[in-house]
Amino acid sequence: MPRSARVTLCYGPYESNGVVQHRSFRLQGLQAALRARGHQCVMEETREWNMVELVVNGEVVFSCDIKQLQFGGDGQLDPVCKEAVSAVEKAY
Template sequence: MPKNAVVILLYGPYSAAGLPVEHHTFRLQGLQAVLARDGHEVILEKIEDWNVVELMVNEEVVFHCNIKDLEFGGDGKLDPLCEKARIAVLNSY
């Protein structure tokens, strides 16, 4: 994958710490940081599927997971799911 690729990060609503079910981005911070470090442009896009995160490159979903499985906040360096997502984006070409 060339640097500066556009990665669309689709995310659905989830319940966090007793808050109502909404589109929160707290768990996406590490994933965004990991992709930005590789030089990709990340565009956040809300979807209606609960607890879902999908990464789309060139109109193809290359990675998906449960948003609750991502670590809360941080830079994503220690989150194994962020590394799997990073590799999926790099191998998308």
């Protein structure tokens, strides 16, 4: 994978405190981990509840439940972030 891939983070709404809406707080660590590796992140809201997908060159290379990601942080200690970054690195 080229060092500076364009990664689209597709994320859906999830419920927190009884309110369902799109929130990017859980994606901060994932974004930081991808940017640290030199990738460009583009955020895109979808209608699928609780879903995160990473798209590289039109292909979904990683997906998970948004609640599996740690809230905030830099993503260095989050095993799901490490798995996602690895999937992006192996995308080609």
